[in-house]
């Protein structure tokens with residue numbers, strides 16, 4: 462890991478100097494945004510950023526409970542995601558409702574993400590790693606995560622930026638939008654760390670809000686894993702500063 466220590470708690474300058482800086486977190490399932498970036502979302506919100514979440518699938522497969530019906534799980538996970546967002550100060554949560562476990566990087570999905578980027582007009586997009594299939598020889602990067610990461614980066618460049626991509630959106634009144642930076646969590650090519658030690662309790666609260674997904678034992682286990690020998694916590698990203 463190559464930490465950019467100068468980057469600690471130093472969000473980039475806004476491309477929108479007249480208003481708050483904006484970030485859009487594009488996540489596959491209701492809980493991924495908080496697992497990957499809740500600390501940064503909360504910390505940067507305290508520094509004046511506006512964060513929005515875009516959740517791409519309905520989360521309908523995320524339960525081992527034999528008595529859990531998909532319809533009930535979808536509603537439960539939406540409520541959990543909204544509750545976590547409120548705790549963090551995330552301004553808006555949107556759901557695309559693609560079927561959990563069946564997401565592909567389709568033209569339709571790309572159009573939905575482009576529309577969202579052109580509406581929110583973020584300075585920064587946070588998302589999954591589109592590259593890795595096997596991570597650290599210890600787990601598989603979920604197919605929905607890969608499809609989401611790939612579609613998010615394809616939406617940033619060039620689709621949201623260029624008016625001849627999805628021109629019907631331009632005809633409706635949306636404008637092309639250039640995202641300045643992409644932050645990818647779960648990457649093996651991390652180059653940027655955000656020290657979230659001061660807000661780790663908020664991240665824990667946000668994870669606890671997803672009670673259908675994370676047990677207290679799991680949260681404690683993962684916190685132990687995340688804690689550095691110095692007792693600090695960071696969220697690590699591959700930061701892509703868009704030259705074009």
Ligand SMILES: [Zn+2]
Nearest residue numbers: 489490493603
């Ligand atoms: Zn997920």
